[in-house]
Each structure stands twice: as C-alpha cells, then as structure tokens.
Amino acid sequence: MKIQLAPMEGVFDSVTRDIFSQIGGFDHFVTEFIRVSAHLLPSSVFYRYCPELHNQGRTRHGDPVFVQLLGSDYELMALNAERAVDLGAPGIDLNFGCPAKRVNQHEGGARLLQEPERVEGVVSAVAKRVGSRVPVTAKVRLGYENKDHCVDIAKAAENGGATHLTVHARTKIEGYKPPAHWHYIAKMKRAISIPVYANGDIWTVEDAKRCLALSECENLALGRSAFSNPSLALEIKSQLLTVPAPSPGLSWQDLSGHWLPYFIETTRQTYSDQFALHRTKQWTKNLGRQFPEALDVFESIKRSQKLQELSSVLTFRD
Ligand SMILES: Cc1cc2nc3c(=O)[nH]c(=O)nc-3n(C[C@H](O)[C@H](O)[C@H](O)COP(=O)(O)O)c2cc1C
Incomplete structure (x- = not known):
C-alpha cells in the first residue's frame, strides 16, 4: 500500500511537507497547483512552489x-x-479536480x-515531453456535473500516458460535501x-479499511x-499492513512540545512572522478535530495580531 499526501493549496507548503515527511507514513508528496495559463513560467515560480527542487525534488527526509x-x-x-523536470522535479502531477470558479x-x-x-490531450502532451524521464500522474474527480463519464475520464488519463491516477470521489458540483462515493x-x-x-473523506483507520474495500484500490491519498x-498515514499502515510501522501515532504532547514549535520556527524563517501566525491559527484549528487541546490553543490565539503573542501558549524560540 502506498499513501500520498493529497495536495492542498494554501495549506500544504514545503514546511508542512517537511514535517509530514519526517513524521512518516507517506510515500510521496505533491506541491500546491501551479497555474499555467499564458507562458513558460520562470524558474523562480517553480522554486517558490517547490523549494525542494534545491534538493533534487525531495524533502529533507528524502x-x-x-x-x-x-x-x-x-x-x-x-x-x-x-x-x-529540468529543475529537478521527480514527477509531474496534473490537476483536473480544482472546483474554483475562476480556474x-x-x-x-x-x-x-x-x-x-x-x-487525454493534456496528459499525452506532458507525457510525450517528459514521460521518459519522470512519472506523469493525474488527479481527477468523478466528473463535473454527474458521474456518467467517470470511466471515460480514467481511460483518458491512462491513454494519455499517466503512470498513476488519484481520484477524489466526488463530482465538481459536490464540492467537498460528504459523503465521498468510493465505490x-x-x-x-x-x-x-x-x-x-x-481519495476523499478518509478520516480514520476504519474509513481507510472501508475505502480500500469499496474502491478496490491498494493506495490512498x-x-x-x-x-x-x-500520523494517520502511519496509523493506517501500522494497522493494515502485516509488517507494522514502528510508530503507532502522535500524542498532543508530541505536537505541542515538538511539531508545532518546529512548524512556527520553520514557517517564520521560510516566509515571515505574519505568515507563521496565520498558519499556526489554521493548523491548531484543524488539529482541533482530532485533539481537543488544540482547539483550546486556537481559541486563545485566534485574535492574536503578532506571532510573539503565541509564546504564552506555545513554546517556540521568540
Ligand atoms: C483547502 C484545499 C486546497 C486544495 N488544493 C488542492 C490542490 O492544490 N490540488 C489538488 O489536486 N487538489 C486540491 N484539493 C483537493 C484535495 O487534494 C483532496 O482531493 C480533497 O480535499 C479530498 O480529500 P480529503 O477528504 O482527504 O481532504 C484541495 C482541497 C482543499 C480542502
């Protein structure tokens, strides 16, 4: 079984990818999408979205x-x-799932x-150009308005030369509304x-089991x-694979004592204090779904204007 971290624009940047790569359980990562609309983009754009290109397109963990x-x-x-690919990308993923109106x-x-x-046309053009050097993958939904053409979409990706396909089990119209239609x-x-x-709505190890059974897939995003x-990917692997992964999961102490301070320090160094403040609010709010303590932290920092104000609740180098 392979598990991929599904790309999330405005959420999973190089700092988060670094953290998830260190925590483990994921086999590969994908950047936020880079929009290609008018011209050949300068190298700086690729380095901005994927600083890992400075490291042969790999996280520090490899x-x-x-x-x-x-x-x-x-x-x-x-x-x-x-x-x-010339800059070092180890693979190209093509986005056919973004529901944003403007896009x-x-x-x-x-x-x-x-x-x-x-x-098929996009996948084929890209695969013909770089497919002999790196894998070209595609990420799709079940359809736009309905699911009638889901099989045609899968065949189009394969015929174009995609080496794997990631499917978010909803149509565009369904947005992010549960349920995901794994079957x-x-x-x-x-x-x-x-x-x-x-991919879609795999929140627990039990969900992963049901999703694998209904989707008939071996791999998850x-x-x-x-x-x-x-640590959900690690937990899924350690419970579903015959060879257990060494770590069963993270505690709130692991997160608050190590990963959140690391996240704040690395985000402020890579971007800025204001960005680190915004992202820390975002992450603690989301962690609150799994860890009630994170919600308490979010409640006490949500109105903070300066990163330094967070030091009363979270330890990091001020
Ligand atoms: C805030 C946000 C940003 C996303 N950005 C991307 C993106 O850049 N590229 C992409 O292919 N999918 C993107 N997605 C879709 C996710 O990769 C994924 O398919 C979707 O969230 C369903 O999976 P989940 O239930 O595991 O989150 C995004 C989703 C969210 C919620």
Missing part, C-alpha cells in the same frame, strides 16, 4: 515531491512540465472533466491498469484528515 500543474493548453503544459472559467481544473478527450472509484479502477489512489491527524 521523499519525492511531484510538481503539480493546472492548465489546458497542451503545448504550454508540456513546456512548463519540461522546465520543472474553471479559464478552462482549468475540473472543467476539463466535461471533455475527457482534453484530459465509483472501483468502476474506474476496473477499466484501467495503472495504479489508482483513492489523504488531505484534510492528515492535517488534523498528522
């Missing part, structure tokens, strides 16, 4: 980080993918699911032979659940 591109112009997507209006993200032949992933998986990663429980 896990690969695929660069995610979003766009619909075949040639431009291929050109930008080539630049990312869809510009013919990007989930909008292409309405025309599976365009999904539809099985229909897609049966129609293709590349590995499929099942975790997004929001990993943000609220950073």
